[in-house]
Amino acid sequence: MNVFLKAKKYYPIYLDFHRKRWTRRFHLIGELFTILYLFYCIFNSYWLATLFTPFIIYIFAWPSHWIIERNKPATFKTNPLITKICDLMMCYHILIGKIKF
Numbered sequence: 001m002n003v004f005l006k007a008k009k010y011y012p013i014y015l016d017f018h019r020k021r022w023t024r025r026f027h028l029i030g031e032l033f034t035i036l037y038l039f040y041c042i043f044n045s046y047w048l049a050t051l052f053t054p055f056i057i058y059i060f061a062w063p064s065h066w067i068i069e070r071n072k073p074a075t076f077k078t079n080p081l082i083t084k085i086c087d088l089m090m091c092y093h094i095l096i097g098k099i100k101f
Contacts, residue, residue, distance in 0.1 A: 011086050014090065017069065017074045022064065026060045026068075027057070027064065027087055027091065028095075028101070030060030033057070054084065
């Protein structure tokens with residue numbers, strides 16, 4: 001099965017791990033920092049540093065799970081690529097107002 005179809009199927013479960021607003025806020029902030037970090041690395045030709053890009057969000061997301069949600073991050077439960085896609089979907093839904101920020 002396609003990874004995007006798996007992510008779409010997993011998305012409602014993923015949202016259960018992110019019920020509290022502050023968890024979603026930290027994820028959005030982390031995702032924005034991830035994007036900024038990627039552009040910074042590319043703009044400054046730090047090609048090796050781009051390898052760390054997928055991990056930037058965890059600085060924000062994981063503590064929010066442990067402190068605010070009091071659960072384990074969804075990344076520990078399933079494929080990290082699927083959770084990354086779900087995180088991007090959640091951030092998109094926050095930005096368009098479908099999910100409360």
